[in-house]
Amino acid sequence: MKADFNGDGLDDVGLFYDYGNGHVALFTMTGHGCNSFDPPVLRWDAPHWGGGTKFVVAGDFSGDGTSDIALFYDYGNGHVAVFTLYADINRDGGLSGPTLGWDAPHWGSGTKFVRSGNFTGYFQDDLALFYDYGNGHVAVFTLYAKIVGGFGSLRLWWDAPHWGVGTKFVDMGNFNGVSPFADTMAMFYDYGNGHVAVFTLTISDTPSGEGPYMRLSLRWDAPHWGNGTRFVNAGDFNGDGIADVSLVYDYGHGHVALFTLSGTFNGGSFPGAVRRWDAPHWGGGTKFVTTGDYSGDRIADFSLFYDYGNGHVGLLSLTANSSRDGGFSGPVTGWNALHWGSGTKVII
Ligand SMILES: [Ca+2]
Ligand SMILES: [Ca+2]
Ligand SMILES: [Ca+2]
Numbered sequence: 001m002k003a004d005f006n007g008d009g010l011d012d013v014g015l016f017y018d019y020g021n022g023h024v025a026l027f028t029m030t031g032h033g034c035n036s037f038d039p040p041v042l043r044w045d046a047p048h049w050g051g052g053t054k055f056v057v058a059g060d061f062s063g064d065g066t067s068d069i070a071l072f073y074d075y076g077n078g079h080v081a082v083f084t085l086y087a088d089i090n091r092d093g094g095l096s097g098p099t100l101g102w103d104a105p106h107w108g109s110g111t112k113f114v115r116s117g118n119f120t121g122y123f124q125d126d127l128a129l130f131y132d133y134g135n136g137h138v139a140v141f142t143l144y145a146k147i148v149g150g151f152g153s154l155r156l157w158w159d160a161p162h163w164g165v166g167t168k169f170v171d172m173g174n175f176n177g178v179s180p181f182a183d184t185m186a187m188f189y190d191y192g193n194g195h196v197a198v199f200t201l202t203i204s205d206t207p208s209g210e211g212p213y214m215r216l217s218l219r220w221d222a223p224h225w226g227n228g229t230r231f232v233n234a235g236d237f238n239g240d241g242i243a244d245v246s247l248v249y250d251y252g253h254g255h256v257a258l259f260t261l262s263g264t265f266n267g268g269s270f271p272g273a274v275r276r277w278d279a280p281h282w283g284g285g286t287k288f289v290t291t292g293d294y295s296g297d298r299i300a301d302f303s304l305f306y307d308y309g310n311g312h313v314g315l316l317s318l319t320a321n322s323s324r325d326g327g328f329s330g331p332v333t334g335w336n337a338l339h340w341g342s343g344t345k346v347i348i
């Protein structure tokens, strides 16, 4: 599960809200299946937290079957830290206050993406940090969750001195379909002029048996895709046990569409982008897209956070077909709030 804060097997939705002046809060919406959600419940309110929260991710960092929340905080001058809010072990949906899980006074300011996943096969989720050194040099680090809480054992997963500056999105998933606990990274790369591509890093053993290394694979190359890709997510949208990649494309004038690239077992090329949803008059208000199983069939669905303006927001779901044909139904509105405000910064 990606964001199951009460451990009932259905994904929930978390919202990180910034009131300004350092006042932030976390809300969760408990999912009940069939795309029905409770209204947001305030789980953490921090009037003096500060403005440095750069990334908010969900994952089961404690390994107890409930999703927790990690906040990546940037103090400036290269000092960063990760705080964890653990889900209550009694599964009431609540969260602990933040505890400092990793403190790196000299990390640097180049962290471009932080995602969670299970990289070890152990029960706990870990963090992946995509770092941009500038001049096209990038690297991915993993930060492993510790059994006693917090994070430790930082490792360099992949170092690419000449990668380039075009990485626009990354997400984690099980892209080789071999081990259920081998989450790795997909990277969406924009070469400019409408040419895009998706790469994955997967764990492979060297032929000489020197142990695992990260293999880079080009999975999809689209020289004439266009410049409209707004959201890229990973999830198993057709229920075959292998992570797929979704692309939400904005054609302009309110016309959006959802495409999926279905993962393949052997690490080979994705068969190609299939248009799964086309909405010519959707509008331009989609602010966030997240995935999870909101229907209870173990197949990943979508939640779209829509901002209608003037503080009016809504959450809409696209539900993967239980027949596992890769298609979707919806969207269906799961939450509509006329006076929510405009401070939502992340949904998970
Ligand atoms: Ca749940
Ligand atoms: Ca947990
Ligand atoms: Ca799949």
Ligand SMILES: [Ca+2]
Pocket (backbone or CB within 6 Å): 292, 293, 294, 295, 296, 297, 298, 299, 300, 301, 319, 320
């Ligand atoms: Ca589902």
